[in-house]
Structure formats: C-alpha cells, structure tokens
Amino acid sequence: MTKSRFSSISILLAFLDIGIINLSYHLCYLIIFGPQSPFTYWNAYFKVLPFVCIGILLSFYIFDLYTVAITRSLLKVLCSLFAAMIINTALIMSYVYIIENSVLPDSVALTATVLEFFLFSISRTIIQLLFREVYKSKRLLFIEKNTSFETRRLIKKFANHKGFSICENANRHELQSVLDEVDVIAINPGIEDKMKVIDLCVKKGKEVLLVPDLIEILLYSAEAQCVDDTLLLSIKPLGLDIRQRFAKRVFDIIISSLMLLVASPIMITLRILIPILSPGPAIFSQERLGEKSLSFKVMKFRSMVDNAEQKTGPVLAVEKDPRITRFGAFLRATRLDELPQLINVIKGDMSIVGPRPERQFFVDQYRESIPYYSYRMAVKPGITGLAQVKGKYTTTPEDKLRFDIMYIRNYSLGLDFSILFQTVRVVFQRERAVGLNAETNTGVKNLVS
Structure with a gap:
C-alpha cells in the first residue's frame, strides 16, 4: 500500500482539520483578547465557522491533501498546503466582508490563518513521516x-x-x-x-x-451477466448513452458559462496584452479532430511567435521550445491559454472534460502506430481530461490513450467534477506544464514514424 484516498485515513484527516480550525481560532482569541473575549467577536466566529470548514475541506481535497502517499515528498505536501491556504483565505475574506458583512476583525482572520497553516504543517509532517515508517518501499x-x-x-x-x-x-x-x-x-x-x-x-x-492493453481496460468495468449457468462479461461499445450525453451537455453549458463570467476580465486583459508583448493576433485557431473525427476550429490564446510552424511544419512543443514567447510560457504554465476554448464548449465542439483534441497530421500517424487510437474519439474532446490530471505534457500518446479510454469507459458526472477539481491543483504544478523532453520526444517520434 503506497497510497490511501477516500479511506478511513482521509476521514480522520478531515476531522483532524476541523479540530485544528477550531483550535486555531480559540488560540487566536486568547492571544489577541485574553480570556475575556468580546461576545460579539465569538458570535461572528460561529457565523463564519461553517464556511471556513467547508472551504478548508474543499480546498484540501482539490490539492490532494487527503491522499497520504509515500510517493509524495514532504516539500510538495507543504507547497500544496500553502497554495490551498492562500486560496481559502481569499475566499474567507470575500465571504466575511462581501457576503456576510461580519464584524470579525482582520487581525483575527489573519492570525487564525497563520496558526492554521502552522498546525496543519505539523500534522501533515507527522502523518507523512508515520506513513513512511509503516509502509516501507x-x-x-x-x-x-x-x-x-x-x-x-x-x-x-x-x-x-x-x-x-x-x-x-x-x-x-x-x-x-x-x-x-x-x-x-x-x-x-x-x-x-x-x-x-x-x-x-x-x-x-x-x-x-x-x-493494461485495451481489452483489460474494457474489462475493468464490464457488466457481469449469466446465461443459464454460464458467467458472461458484457463489453459495451465506447461512448455515452443519450442520458449521459444530455447530462454532460447541461454540465458543460453551466460550468463554461460560469467560468466565462468569472474569467472575462482576465480574457479581456490577455486580449489586449498578447499583441503588445508579441506581434501577431491574440487568439490562435487551429483545425483539430473532435468526436467521430469531425474537424473543428479550436481557439487558444497565442503562446508562440506568430506563424510558428511556417518553416518547420507540424511539430510537437518541446521543453524550452524557442517558439514559445516569455509571456506564452506563463500562459501555458497557468493554463490561461486554454480559456478561449470555453467558447468551443458553448458552441458544442468540445466538452469541459474529455480527451484532448489533436491535429489531423498527428492523428493519422498515431492511428498507424498505436492500436485503437481512434477509440478516444467516441466522445467530444475536452479542455481538460483524465490524461491531463494524471499525466504530464511528457506523457507518451500511448499512455494518454489508456487514460482516455479509462475515462470514456467509466464516465460519470462525479468523475467530471473530480477531474475539474484536480485540474485546479495541476495548474500549480509547473512540471506538468512543460513540453516534451528530448528523450520522450525521440520516443514519440519513434512511435509515429
């Protein structure tokens, strides 16, 4: 056992975190006001407490802090904790002063946050060390x-x-x-x-x-049936039934509309900045293959120099690619270059979650060298997907295909929400945003040549 997720350990961690939240605020009141804390401030605290607990639990889930694994370094755990606390603090301050209009003092909220981070760090460090002691390599x-x-x-x-x-x-x-x-x-x-x-x-x-090969992935969720006294496994065609397609479309419209509303100021700013920092258009469009191999124009904020493939032709991005602008590297690292694809989702060309769309040039080569590659086109392509949250840019097409088929075979709205939450965490992991390294790129070329 190298990992524990959604287990008794996760539940115990959640209760421990709630206890730390309460302890932090009690210590905070004791430090600032002494034993006789004003009732008004305690009343404000109890109003904010449910939101604080929900925010902490949700942000910790997004940053995978309820997974205890010996494969994760303590530094990565603490960095994830720090990022989760920053986001949660911003949400709490917004709730306190915009929605609740609470009288909870700034000094209390900020001091409690510092205490929480200190106590969370101690608890996660102890648990990580104990887990490594119990579960050896x-x-x-x-x-x-x-x-x-x-x-x-x-x-x-x-x-x-x-x-x-x-x-x-x-x-x-x-x-x-x-x-x-x-x-x-x-x-x-x-x-x-x-x-x-x-x-x-x-x-x-x-x-x-x-x-796993394809048949083993398909058997992963096969339905058991009996004909007389013979056990059979039903392997159904890849794809979504009409109810799943309807639910996924409603999910896509709601989520993409909300994200467009929230991200519109950022998108307007990028629309102005990109042409200033790098000559050329702000929006880059390109032919990609979607569901059932139908082509469509995918939109992205331009992260490379204009006409980047004019001399080279279709080429996969590599680590430290000279075609990527300095600002483009930032856009790729934060995934902000993908924001215009929300419009593709509204139009129905893409989904929020699904296999990433590829160009005809690469699809033709992958089809020749990778068995069953076309299976990933049984659903609409997505802005993010299982291959994106579990893999890296350096993950080979074959490994990405396994993730894509696993996603299609096990689709549910719950899985879409889970991938969406995990995408937030991936944005903060720089190593997942680089291009192919030299060794992997050579391997990919061997696969498609």
Missing part, C-alpha cells in the same frame, strides 16, 4: 521482454518512484528462482506468456503490476 522485480525504449522508460519511472525499490530485472524464465525475494512483480507490455507469469505470482501471493 516495496521490493520490485521488473520482468522485461527486451531493452526497447518502452522498457527503459518504464524502468526509469519505477526507479524514480519512492514507493518501490528495484531489486533487479529478469526475464520470465528466471522468475521462479527470484520470486521469493521480492514483493511486487512489474510486467513489461508485450511480454509472452503473460497469464502464466500472473498465475505464478498469484499462487506465490505476490502483487502484480502491468500496463
């Missing part, structure tokens, strides 16, 4: 087929994963002799006799990790 054996780019990439990912320590690599014929010395077996995609390897590991009580 698992000894991992990697069963490989060859030394291809895919194999090297997977080994590197496991080597960088704090939840595992790689003992050694082996082929399937050596498995029996080393199985007792490890905790987890990771199987390289495409290995022969995969079921025999899994059967042996299960009999030995070992956990198996494998990169």
Whole structure:
C-alpha cells in the first residue's frame, strides 16, 4: 500500500482539520483578547465557522491533501498546503466582508490563518513521516521482454518512484528462482506468456503490476451477466448513452458559462496584452479532430511567435521550445491559454472534460502506430481530461490513450467534477506544464514514424 484516498485515513484527516480550525481560532482569541473575549467577536466566529470548514475541506481535497502517499515528498505536501491556504483565505475574506458583512476583525482572520497553516504543517509532517515508517518501499522485480525504449522508460519511472525499490530485472524464465525475494512483480507490455507469469505470482501471493492493453481496460468495468449457468462479461461499445450525453451537455453549458463570467476580465486583459508583448493576433485557431473525427476550429490564446510552424511544419512543443514567447510560457504554465476554448464548449465542439483534441497530421500517424487510437474519439474532446490530471505534457500518446479510454469507459458526472477539481491543483504544478523532453520526444517520434 503506497497510497490511501477516500479511506478511513482521509476521514480522520478531515476531522483532524476541523479540530485544528477550531483550535486555531480559540488560540487566536486568547492571544489577541485574553480570556475575556468580546461576545460579539465569538458570535461572528460561529457565523463564519461553517464556511471556513467547508472551504478548508474543499480546498484540501482539490490539492490532494487527503491522499497520504509515500510517493509524495514532504516539500510538495507543504507547497500544496500553502497554495490551498492562500486560496481559502481569499475566499474567507470575500465571504466575511462581501457576503456576510461580519464584524470579525482582520487581525483575527489573519492570525487564525497563520496558526492554521502552522498546525496543519505539523500534522501533515507527522502523518507523512508515520506513513513512511509503516509502509516501507516495496521490493520490485521488473520482468522485461527486451531493452526497447518502452522498457527503459518504464524502468526509469519505477526507479524514480519512492514507493518501490528495484531489486533487479529478469526475464520470465528466471522468475521462479527470484520470486521469493521480492514483493511486487512489474510486467513489461508485450511480454509472452503473460497469464502464466500472473498465475505464478498469484499462487506465490505476490502483487502484480502491468500496463493494461485495451481489452483489460474494457474489462475493468464490464457488466457481469449469466446465461443459464454460464458467467458472461458484457463489453459495451465506447461512448455515452443519450442520458449521459444530455447530462454532460447541461454540465458543460453551466460550468463554461460560469467560468466565462468569472474569467472575462482576465480574457479581456490577455486580449489586449498578447499583441503588445508579441506581434501577431491574440487568439490562435487551429483545425483539430473532435468526436467521430469531425474537424473543428479550436481557439487558444497565442503562446508562440506568430506563424510558428511556417518553416518547420507540424511539430510537437518541446521543453524550452524557442517558439514559445516569455509571456506564452506563463500562459501555458497557468493554463490561461486554454480559456478561449470555453467558447468551443458553448458552441458544442468540445466538452469541459474529455480527451484532448489533436491535429489531423498527428492523428493519422498515431492511428498507424498505436492500436485503437481512434477509440478516444467516441466522445467530444475536452479542455481538460483524465490524461491531463494524471499525466504530464511528457506523457507518451500511448499512455494518454489508456487514460482516455479509462475515462470514456467509466464516465460519470462525479468523475467530471473530480477531474475539474484536480485540474485546479495541476495548474500549480509547473512540471506538468512543460513540453516534451528530448528523450520522450525521440520516443514519440519513434512511435509515429
């Protein structure tokens, strides 16, 4: 076990956080007013308390602070905590002075926030250290087929994963002799006799990790049926039924309208700034393929120099891409360049959540090299998606496809809300906003060549 989410630990953390909120305000009143705090201020506190608790719980959920994992560094946990507290403080101050018109003093609100951050930091640090003490890194054996780019990439990912320590690599014929010395077996995609390897590991009580192929993803949520005394699994076509399509469209219209209303001042400002900072239009439009491979014009705020592909033709963005302007790098890092796509959502070309739309040039190449790539076009493309919150810009098209198919197969409004909340957290993670690095870009070129 390397991670705990929506478990008893998460529930205990939520109750602990509520206790810390109350303790912080009580300490704050004691520090500022002494034992005899004015009743008026206590009355204001009790009015604000429900909103404070809801705000903290929601912001902590968005920033994944109810997931305890040994794979996360303590620094990242504290940075997420700091970002969540900044946003929550802004919301509380807005509520207090705009909506509630409370008499809660600034000194109380700000002092309580500092105390909360201090106590939250202590609690999360202790819990993170205890979790690492209880759940040690698992000894991992990697069963490989060859030394291809895919194999090297997977080994590197496991080597960088704090939840595992790689003992050694082996082929399937050596498995029996080393199985007792490890905790987890990771199987390289495409290995022969995969079921025999899994059967042996299960009999030995070992956990198996494998990169799923399409049929395994489709079976993940297959419906069990019986015909007489025979068990069957029903694999339904990818896509949404009419009720899901209606619910998703209503969700898209409501969320995109609200976001356009809130973001309109930012969009107007960017519309003015971009042409000033970089010659050319503010809005960049490009042909992309959407649902059922139908083409449409996707809109973005321009983050590259004008006519960036005039000499090179279609090229994927890379890390430190010279075509990206300095202001464009900021737009990409904060995802502000995607805001015009809210208009695409209103028009019905896109959804808020879904697979990212790609250009015809890349789709044609991916279809030739990646089996089942067209399956991701069973739904409308999205501004954000499961591949965007779980992966990075450096994630390969094959891995993104697995996330996209998993999303389509398991679609629900709850999943859309969850991805939307997680997108807020991803905006604050700079490493997810860079382009392809040199190694990954070479691998992608190999995939599509």
